[in-house]
Amino acid sequence: MQNFPGVGVSPGRVIGTVRQMPKPISEPPAGEQLAPGNTAEEATAALKAASQAVHDELKARAAHATGDGKAVLEATALMAKDTMLIKGAAKLVARGTSAERAIWESGSSVSEMLHNLGGYMAERATDVLDVRARIVAELRGVPAPGIPASTTPFVLVAEDLAPADTATLDPNKVLALVTSGGGPQSHTAIIARSLGLPAVVAAVGVDELPDGTEVYLDGAAGAVTSEPDESLRAAAEAWAATASLLAEFSGTGATADGHLVPLLANVGGGKDAEAAAQLGAQGVGLFRTEFCFLERDTEPSVEEQAVAYKKVFDAFPSKKVVLRTLDAGADKPLPFLTDSTEPNPALGVRGYRTDFTTPGVLDRQLEAIALAEKDSEADVWVMAPMISTAEEAARFASMCSDAGIKTPGVMVEVPSAALTAEAILREVGFASLGTNDLTQYAMAADRQLGPLANLNTPWQPAVLRLVGLTVEGSRAEGNNKPVGVCGEAAADPALAVVLTGLGVSTLSMTARSLAAVAAVLKTVTLDEAQQLAKLALSAPSATEARAWVREKLPVLEELGL
Ligand code: PEP
Ligand code: MG
Numbered sequence: 384m385q386n387f388p389g390v391g392v393s394p395g396r397v398i399g400t401v402r403q404m405p406k407p408i409s410e411p412p413a414g415e416q417l418a419p420g421n422t423a424e425e426a427t428a429a430l431k432a433a434s435q436a437v438h439d440e441l442k443a444r445a446a447h448a449t450g451d452g453k454a455v456l457e458a459t460a461l462m463a464k465d466t467m468l469i470k471g472a473a474k475l476v477a478r479g480t481s482a483e484r485a486i487w488e489s490g491s492s493v494s495e496m497l498h499n500l501g502g503y504m505a506e507r508a509t510d511v512l513d514v515r516a517r518i519v520a521e522l523r524g525v526p527a528p529g530i531p532a533s534t535t536p537f538v539l540v541a542e543d544l545a546p547a548d549t550a551t552l553d554p555n556k557v558l559a560l561v562t563s564g565g566g567p568q569s570h571t572a573i574i575a576r577s578l579g580l581p582a583v584v585a586a587v588g589v590d591e592l593p594d595g596t597e598v599y600l601d602g603a604a605g606a607v608t609s610e611p612d613e614s615l616r617a618a619a620e621a622w623a624a625t626a627s628l629l630a631e632f633s634g635t636g637a638t639a640d641g642h643l644v645p646l647l648a649n650v651g652g653g654k655d656a657e658a659a660a661q662l663g664a665q666g667v668g669l670f671r672t673e674f675c676f677l678e679r680d681t682e683p684s685v686e687e688q689a690v691a692y693k694k695v696f697d698a699f700p701s702k703k704v705v706l707r708t709l710d711a712g713a714d715k716p717l718p719f720l721t722d723s724t725e726p727n728p729a730l731g732v733r734g735y736r737t738d739f740t741t742p743g744v745l746d747r748q749l750e751a752i753a754l755a756e757k758d759s760e761a762d763v764w765v766m767a768p769m770i771s772t773a774e775e776a777a778r779f780a781s782m783c784s785d786a787g788i789k790t791p792g793v794m795v796e797v798p799s800a801a802l803t804a805e806a807i808l809r810e811v812g813f814a815s816l817g818t819n820d821l822t823q824y825a826m827a828a829d830r831q832l833g834p835l836a837n838l839n840t841p842w843q844p845a846v847l848r849l850v851g852l853t854v855e856g857s858r859a860e861g862n863n864k865p866v867g868v869c870g871e872a873a874a875d876p877a878l879a880v881v882l883t884g885l886g887v888s889t890l891s892m893t894a895r896s897l898a899a900v901a902a903v904l905k906t907v908t909l910d911e912a913q914q915l916a917k918l919a920l921s922a923p924s925a926t927e928a929r930a931w932v933r934e935k936l937p938v939l940e941e942l943g944l
Contacts, residue, residue, distance in 0.1 A: 384610050387586040389561070390836045391605030392572035392871075394899065394944045395581025396622035398611055399558040401596045402533060404541035405526035408516040411483040418481070426482040427473045433482075433521035437514065438463040444532050448553065455551060462507065462514045468493050483519050490515030498680065509678070530557075538598055540589050543831065544571040554578045559600045561607055563590045564833035567840050568819035568871055570714060575602075576874055577655070579895035583607050585836035603944050622943045629942060632663040632898040636890065642909040644883050646901055647703070647891035649869060651675070653694025659894035666703035666762075668815065668891020669869035670695050672748070673709045673717055680718045682744055688751035696759035704761040705815060705869070705891070707794065708748050710734045710768035714831055720744060729829060734769025734794075735779065749786035756788075766792035766815055771799045773806035780811050794869075796820035801849035804856025808864045816853060816887065818870025822846050841872035842925040847885065851920065854886035867891055876903035876944050877932050883909070884916030899944055906938045 417426055441460035445453050462468070471489030476482055494511040497504045513529070520527045530539065530551050539557045543565040552574070560582040565571040567584065575582030581602030589607060592598065599611035599619060608615060636646035647666045648659030651674030656667060675691045676683055683691075696704055711717035712733025720741055725731040738745040749765070756763045767779045770793040783791035795801050796817035808814055818841040819830055825846050828835040841847070850868070857866045867889035872878045874892035879900045882890060890900060907915070915932050922928035933939055 384608050384612060387561075387589050387607040387609070389583040389586030389589075389605045389607060390567050390840070391582075391602045392567050392584050393560075393575040393580060393582040394603040395559065395579075395626065396599070396601045396603075396619045396943060397538070397559050397581055398597065398599050398616060398619045399536060399538040400594075401540050401592045401598055402531045402537040402594055403590065403592070404530060404539060404544075405520070405528050406542075408519050408523075408525075408528050411481065411487050411519065413484070415481040415484040416479050417476070423477050423479070426476045426485075429522060430472055430476065430482045430486060430518070431469065433486075433518045434463050434469055436521050437517045437527070440527070440532070441517075448551075458507065459510050459513055462510045463517065465493065465511070465514075468511065468514070483522050486515050486518045486522075508680070538600060540592060541571070542590065543569060543584075543833075544574055548574070552578070554580060559583075559602065561586055561589050561598070561600060562833070563587060564831075566828075566830050566832060566836040568822060568830040570831075572871060573893070576871065576896055577649075577893040585833040587833070603939070625943050629898045629902060629944075632901050634663040634665065636665065636897075636901050636904060638883065638907055638909045638912060639905055640908040640910075642883075644887075644904060645703075645889045646897050647705070647867070647869075647889055648894040648897070649891050650695060650894075652691060653698065655894075656695040656698035660698045662894040662897055664699075664894050664897060666699055666705075667695060668703075668705050668867055668873075668889055670704060670706040671710065672707060673711055673715050676709075676717060677715070682719045682747070685747050685751045685754065688748060689755040692752055692755035693759055696755060696761035696763060700760035702761060703764060705764045705766060705792070705867075706752060708735070708745060708765065708767050709737070711737055729823065734796075735767040735775060736769055746782065746786070749782060749788060753787045762790075763788070764790040764792055764813060766794055766811075766813070768794045768817065769796060769820070770794060770807065771797045773803055773810055776807045776810040794820075795849075795853050795866075796824065796870075798825050798849055801853045801856075804853040804866075805859040805862060806856075808857050808859075808862050808866075811864075813865045813867070814853060814857060815891070816850055816866065816868045816870060816872075818846065818850070818868060818872035821849060821870065822872075825849055837925070840925045840929075841870065841875075841878060842919070842929045844920055844922055844925070844928055847881065847916070847920050847928070850882065850887070851885050851916075858886070865889065874900065876900045877929065877936055877939060879904060880907055880912050880936065881916045881919045881932055884912035884914070899942070902942060903936060903938055903944065906936070 445456035472485040475485035494508040497508040517527045538559045540561045562584045565584040599608045599615040636644045645665040647668030648664035649669040650656045711720040713728045720737045780791040790812045792813035794817045823830040826838045828838040857864045865888045869891040873890040874896035919928040
């Protein structure tokens with residue numbers, strides 16, 4: 384047995400065999416020529432065979448996929464045999480360029496051309512780049528990039544995952560996720576929780592594990608162990624039995640003494656919202672609207688946006704739906720809003736700030752939201768991400784009012800917003816704490832970096848203090864505005880108790896975590912939650928804050944959380 388300690392980000396104890404996510408394909412050197420003895424005819428034949436093989440493989444995967452994943456795979460399969468792509472490469476080969484370099488260059492030209500065409504065509508530009516990498520991998524005889532295909536379930540090991548990987552991640556095949564990089568607020572963590580997959584991030588050394596190695600993983604404890612013994616097998620079996628108990632949420636979040644804490648869902652679009660409604664979510668606490676348009680090169684029209692937003696509203700008639708305006712930038716770039724050359728994107732023009740450089744997009748989004756709300760029954764609240772000052776909050780509130788939006792709010796993700804919450808909340812109707820970014824900015828630690836995972840946890844007493852300050856500001860005389868939490872912290876059942884004790888009014892999380900959070904919350908009274916919040920605030924470190932609180936919540940161990 385060998386241990387690979389990491390940071391647990393999504394609970395569950397499972398055993399499975401490792402499949403490594405292949406490394407990205409490196410660019411063949413510029414000017415690379417045909418190898419001596421390799422004729423242009425042979426190289427062209429190899430190229431065509433590789434393109435056919437890539438097409439066939441993607442087509443076969445599409446046959447077993449469903450929904451978005453199927454559509455992505457089918458579109459990519461077609462692109463693998465695209466005449467312009469293959470003819471362009473064959474021409475270069477005829478002039479002596481190596482097959483790998485030729486397909487690389489041809490891929491660049493086709494992608495650029497599609498990009499310049501704009502609209503639907505521009506969205507295919509990234510498919511071409513994916514296909515060219517797959518053809519190069521085939522020519523080199525190395526595994527294709529992306530999530531590996533497999534007929535049997537496996538534990539996916541990667542450096543980190545991107546939001547776009549979700550489309551091809553089949554939760555029926557992937558038992559659990561382990562990454563060597565990434566932090567607790569990274570996209571791997573968010574993806575794992577939304578799919579209900581156990582996950583450990585920042586587990587140094589896991590990339591060395593050969594495919595097929597058997598591992599045990601505990602997504603609450605943050606442990607990965609290769610070649611597990613009998614006791615770990617028993618732990619995985621016991622989890623399988625408890626997991627079913629955590630699948631059901633009654634639909635009302637409350638402490639043992641009946642203090643209500645509505646448990647809401649974080650969603651990225653209509654499908655998520657429908658699934659969240661099925662799982663009993665009491666509303667939506669965060670609709671990440673940028674997730675509807677991640678692949679878009681151009682701004683979606685007002686009508687198109689309204690259709691996407693209405694799908695979410697319709698999943699929650701007469702319930703609260705908190706929609707966040709586009710949070711483009713940093714880890715979620717949107718080509719029509721973000722400048723990819725910024726030297727420090729996390730501190731750059733992201734979220735609400737894109738209105739400084741691309742005015743009009745936010746106004747049109749607010750128009751689309753108002754349009755979608757008009758014939759929907761949801762109680763729609765709208766908040767801006769990355770608000771830093773009371774002036775910005777006031778301006779956003781006035782933009783909302785101009786658009787006819789009744790309940791404007793802000794996300795508190797920048798420490799300055801937490802520190803000036805009282806003034807900010809005089810301008811808007813509510814705040815929602817985005818603890819993922821609040822942690823990254825309070826600790827000056829990029830949320831995507833594995834080596835900073837221990838800094839990058841919302842258990843940091845500094846972060847908890849910022850949460851406390853925000854609540855205090857919201858309760859200042861004459862203010863009395865609700866403050867929720869919609870960062871990943873809300874999905875950690877022990878932290879959910881602490882946040883309740885700190886005074887937040889709602890908790891919003893991936894719908895899969897609702898049952899676990901509700902099960903733990905109902906074991907404490909509000910007074911006990913307040914005591915646990917004090918305990919966490921008094922801890923000298925994040926590790927101790929977490930350990931001290933967990934020790935007082937034996938239900939966590941009972942439920943394997
Ligand atoms: C957050 O920062 O906590 C948040 C909810 O927003 P996102 O994770 O989308 O940046
Ligand atoms: Mg954020």
